[in-house]
Structures are given as structure tokens and as C-alpha cells.
Amino acid sequence: MSVLPGLPAGAPPCAAADPDARPAAFVAAYEGVTPFDETPGPYAGPTYDAFALLWLALAQAEETGGGITRATVQEALRGLEYEGMTGTVFQP
Secondary structure (H helix, E strand, C coil), X not given: CCCCCCCCCCXXXXXXXXXXXXXXXXXXXXXXXXXXXXXXXXXXXXXXXXXXXXXXXXXXXXXXXXXXCHHHHHHHHCCEEEEECCEEEEEC
């Protein structure tokens, strides 16, 4: 079994972001699905962006790397950029 590479929360590109800078549509969607009476905190936007970056890497790994493995996803993440809700997300 292969383990996919991770993106560390709390460090770029997934550091805390200003909660007031999130789009209203994201806040409404978040509040609509959370089972708790809460609003999205400083890691909600970066977490969303990290998952989006990982989805892009998975698609690229499958398309250009011949399949999804740890090596192909790591390669796909290298230098990948995504224009997320917290700004440009980049994995060096």
C-alpha cells in the first residue's frame, strides 16, 4: 500500500488565513454542512485550498504519471500552483 504525500497544515502553503477574507459563499456552504454551531476558523480556507491542490495533483499524476502512486503525486505536486480562496497556493 502506498501512502500519498501530505501538505502540512500551519505551514505554507496551508498556513492560517484571515477568517474575514473568505468569500461569503464559502462561509454559507461551510455553515450549511457543519453539524456544530460554528463559523469557519483560520484554517478552513487553507484546508479547502490544500484539498483542491491535492485533487489537482492526483488528476495530473493519473494523466501524466500513468497512475496515482506516491511518486507520481509527489512529482505532480512539485511546482504546482492553484489560485485558491486564500491566494496563490504553491507547493515547491
